[in-house]
Amino acid sequence: MNIPKEYLNEFPEKIIDDLKESGKGLTDSKFKKVLEKTLEEYKKARITPGECVGLVGAESIGEPGTQMTLNTFHFAGVSEMNVTMGLPRIIEILDGRKTISTPMMEVYLKGKLSGEKVKAHALMLKETLLGVVVDEFNIDIADLKIDVLLKEDKLTERSLTSATVANVIKKAIKKATVTKEDNTVTVKLTGKDASLNELYRTKEKLKDVFVSGIKGIKEVLPVKRKEEFIIITAGSNLNEVMALDFVDTTRTTSNDLYEVHAVLGVEAARQLIIDEVMKVMENQGLNVDVRHIMLVADTMCVNGNIKGITRYGVVSEKSSALARASFETPVKHILAAALTGERDELTSVVENVMLNQPVPLGTGLPGLVTEVKK
Amino acid sequence: MSDVFLNGKYLGKVDDPKAFVASIKDERRKNKLAGSANVLYNDEQNEVYVFSAGGRLRKPLILVKDGKSLMTEQHEKQLEKKEISWTDLVKQGVIEYLDASEEESAYVAFTEEEVTADHTHLEISPLVMFGLCTSLFPFANFTQGTRVSIGSKNQKQALGFYAANYQLRIDMDISLLHTPQVPIVKSVMHDVAEYEKHPSGQNVIVAIMGYDGYNMDDALVINKASVDRGLARSTYYRPVVSEELRYSGGLTDEISIPDKEVKGYKSEKDYAFLEEDGIISVESNVKEGDVIIGKTSPPRFLSGLDEYNLASSTRRESSSSLKHGEKGIVDFVLVSESSNGNRLIQVRLREQRIPEVGDKFTSRHGQKGVIGLIVNPGDMPFTASGLTPDLIFSPHGIPTRMTVSHLLELLGGKIGALAGRFVDGTTFESEKEADLRKELASLGFRDNGTETMYNGITGKKYKARIFVGNMYYLKLRHMVSNKLHARARGPIQLLTRQPTEGRAKEGGLRLGEMEKDTFVAHGASLLLKERFDSDKTIVPVCEECGLIAVYDNYKDKTFCPTCGGDVNISNIELSYAFKLLLDEFKTLGVYPKLNLSNKY
Structure with missing residues (x-):
């Protein structure tokens, strides 16, 4: 089904593909109706200007996080292996730690192999x-x-x-x-x-x-997942594992952000952040919308490198000196700002709260312009 | 050969450690060695440890020899006749004290029935595994451990008869229960600790049922008739203390009614209750702001213009007066001397506390709650015999908490009240439920403690039979009148011009960081601004240099201290705390320039 030009620019690719698929066998006029309705719904679903996505995201991740603290199951054991889960893992991911406490890999293998063969492969991996x-x-x-x-x-x-x-x-x-x-x-x-x-x-x-074996792979564990065997490893070395000819490189992953970033690039790292955080959330039985986590992952990866949500990472790149100062080590930021003669345009939330000005969000965003008679 | 250590220090070697340890124990039991010594042979390390130092927690146990307890019936009889005492038993070697190390080598039987030839000791009573408060918890073996902990913690907060010499004491924040009672359902510990001499609760009739939602979420409904008859009434005592301090240069504070010349003189009315000596008269009824002890202090320092001031000797007013929300009757005045030899005035205020909505109560089973409603006796549910309960407890408090002991006490209390006897609820050794039920039935009641009841408002019979009985309830020290707090306008801090903090200072209730976030998340930008308006100020700002300018009220002119008078100066609105921040920047040597532009 062809989509008229005027609609093509309205939708993202995914929806266009879906529309093409579901529009098969419809008459032109009916399809037009479908398009109209879709556009209406799509516009409704979009975030409105002035919606505070970052803060809502923070609250949506933070609130379940408080419940997680009370949960004692921060470490889930995969038989002999201990995996950091729960709050410590989330902190580790969002801080963008260089060395994580339990690096792990999931190695998928090419073709359907017998258990014996998988075991042999597994031992080949093991350092x-x-x-x-x-x-x-x-x-x-x-x-x-x-x-x-x-x-x-x-x-x-x-x-x-x-x-x-x-x-x-x-x-x-x-x-x-x-x-x-x-x-x-x-x-x-x-x-x-x-x-x-x-x-x-x-x-x-x-x-x-x-x-x-492969350096860094401390332990191997062949596990049956659905119909096939995969190898779970303690310790990670994505580069060398992917070089092996029996490894299915399209599905093999590591939980080490920086390694994935180095081997597969930022997009993969971004996806890993999302997957890993979602995994923890689901494990704890918490229901967090992916889009909140996507926003966080996007923020961490915007400039092609991974930056943690710390005073050295994302926070250090805030444009407002006042906002930076309000989050840890204020004197350092103020003096640095003074030395370079920074100018704060008061474009974000924290600064405006400090000055007791309306924050430029929600009802504070639009301004009515009237010509004042002199 | 094994090493011997005395109190952790190496002493020497012995050939046969087992015989050595046995001989020490034997000598000790024969009173040839100090009873405070304990020994342990650690066969893994092949070391003998002897302890005799102070500070070890020790526990008394009955000795067992050849599968038989050394505590005989004869001993028990003698004890009952008071022919022998505890110390005699220790001397005779029937009871000995073990510390944590020697306990390692002891095999202790829990009850006399389970004693075998292998046992070395017998527990005096299972109750000894608990502390004092937990021992006072009736039927504790029927309730979850966590609840037992909560229950015994709650008992520590109960009001009662805390000290017999209370009339002579000046205690901080203390209450006295007016008519305390001995619990009907007792444990052995109540007798051992002479609980009847300092009881801390009252026996009330409790019905387990709902009452129009006024006992939701652990709230309690209580009967106004009971309150009027003095249920859970208490007196709250609070001291007001003032010391005549001495300063350098021979200056001293002076306790007296301050002169009108004194700096900070309040008003004549505020000093009305003071007697000639500057101390309030006993039995005066005081409220917030009233001066309790009149005092003046010498001027802080003589400097500046004060030297040329004719009245340079003006003293400062430093009386003790009642703070916001405090009231009471002067109960007792004590004039004495402080440890520094200064004259010390202590005044004790008293205040009668009648239970009100929000006061906290608990049974002895970790079932605490606050009063949700005080009901007129006519509206209380009543039983077929015309009995109205003192207190209505919500049934929803039972299933998740599984406080079976709470129900058992209710049953036991009912029997005690009807049969006119005390019921034994000692943990592990209590009267059996089946026996209690049988007795209740023999008293002419349903054996499960339920009764037919009628709605006090409509007069209709309840479909369900209601579980009613007597229980020991404790009034806890957390009373609303000490906590109630609200503020619309009020005092502010000098430095930041933000509202003060805390109830005592009539402070504001902070809208915190996370609460702020919710406003932002809702996009309620202007509402947020309004909420943070508490310290907003209008400040003149020099448009030239971006620093805060000065308004001269006398000349009605604004000028900039750095650029002079001939510049554009605009008034802007910001929070005072931010102005303060800008000032602090300046002290750092940072130039905070405000670039003004028109918002519209």
Whole structure:
């Protein structure tokens, strides 16, 4: 169905698509009626000028937030994994924290795979440090060497061989000769400063040698979601996981805002903010309209970077010095404003409340212009 | 070998720790060692701890030997005859005190029936697990723990007979219940604590039913006839204190009726109640503003023009007078000396408090509420026998809170009142519900405590039978007359010109940050402005430099202190607090320039 030009500019794309779909098989005159009615409804649904969207949004998120504080279930356990939920998570997202308390990924896989296969893939993701696959470190004081006894079952589980492990060790430890015999890798110090102390330090270093998997993925958990298996991970490394060929890159996500921003861009980060906040809200059984959260997410992402709702983030970019001063560290803002000779145009709410002027919203927005007789 | 620690300090080693600990306990029970010592052998750490220092909380327990309690029937008989006392039992080694550490090694039986050979001690009574207030909670084992906590906390706020020497005391914010009674439903603790000597409540007849919505949300409906007969009447005492302070230079305060020359002299009327010595006469009926103790203080500092003033010796008025909303009758005047040796005048005011709508009451079950309505006796519901309840309690308070003890007390109280006896409601050891029901039936009442009742207004019979009985009710210290507050206009703060804060200062009720947000959210911009008008001012502003100008009332002219007189000056309206902010900017060295433009 074709939509007349005069209507095309009235609607957003989504509604135009919907109209095209639902208008199939209608006569022109009937379709016209549909368009008229739609336009009427659409205009009614739009926010009126002077509506205080930000504050209403803040109240709509803030009010359920007060109920959330009373709820003790801030941490929801996904079997062995603890996930930060509830108020702490919301604060974390909205503050735009660089490091989050529980980074997590949901890795979707290409095609339908059996549980066994998924498990194997999962173990490939998991970060394996040498300490995990080692049975015992034997320090030989006399020869200044360490015998590393590997655990066979742990190796096969991760499809590793003692040879690859030996190679990894060789790369990681300088100034030492690495030899392999069955399941024992022997590290012998060679350098001039080879001492017992050095040997002990080497042993500690060996424990943390990265063997296989993906860095940062602390734990993996294959979970059946609907018809397929996905892998939930503790720890996040979106970039490297997406590079794997068995991973469905279109659906795989992380809950780390900055990582998603770096790998997938702002739009993805914005969507993540919305999804994550909504997830918490729904989890707590709270009903918050997405559009409030969308507004927050938009504010956080407008200039292409993520800014938290803090005095360093969004608040620092308010145009009014008075408004900034009224939110934490006033003296700092006032002095900075004085140094640059800032001019406050009193265009927002807080400043006008301070001066006891009508706020430029709602009934305070429109002005009647009358010519005053002199 | 294991280490021994005395009060946390290493002392030495013993070969056989178990025998060592056993011998200490044994010696202690034989009074060869101080009774205050406690021992514990920690086998995991292989260490013996001995404690004898003060400050440990200890609990008395009956000793058990070979599966038998050392407390025999003979002991009980002797106790009843008062041949022996508690200390004798401790001396005989029947009862011993354990601290938190030694309790770790004790196996305590809760009741005598469950004692086995493994037990080392027996609880004296299950009641000892509670504190004093909780022990006074009848039938507590029938009610949720949280409610029991609330109930025992509430009892601490009850009015009663708080001290026998109350007439000689000057206490702050204290009330005395006029006719306190001993509860019909008692616990053992009421006797132990000699509750009859300082009771704090009254037995009232309670009906559990609604009354036209006046007892919604935990409100109570009470009978005016009961109030008129003195139910829950109390006296509120408040002190007024004034001290004759001494200042440097030999100057002192003087308690007397201030001269008319004194700075800040009120009016003759305000001093009317004062006797010659400047102290109010006993039994005078005073209200807000009346001076209780007349006092003048020396001038704060002699400086400036005062030196040339002929009347430079003007003293300041510093009398104590009743604040906003206070009233009372002068009960008692005490002239004494303060710890600094200054003359100290203490006046105690008394005020009779008759229960009114808004006063807070509670039963002993965490079922508190405020009076919602005082009903004329004629309009109260009545039973078939013509009995009207003193108090109507809403049934909606019961299901969610599950205070079964509240209902049991009602039943027990009814039996007590009818049979003329006290009912034992001791937690875990109370009289059984079945027995109580049987007794009530034998007294000629329905065993479940319900009765047929009639509506006092229409005279119609209620379809449901109403649960009526006697309960012990407590009047709590929170009375509306101490809290009621409203303001239209009133005093403002000197600095900000905003309304003062708090009831005592006749303060405003703040429209806070979040309340402000709701106005903004509604777009009610002009209403918001009006609400924040409390400190609005008109200020002349120099259009040249943007600073606040000066209005010279004498010359009727405005001028700018920085630019002089020949500039455009406009009057603008803003909040005084903002003007103050601008002044504070100036002290920071920041130049706050106001750029004026026409709004229209």
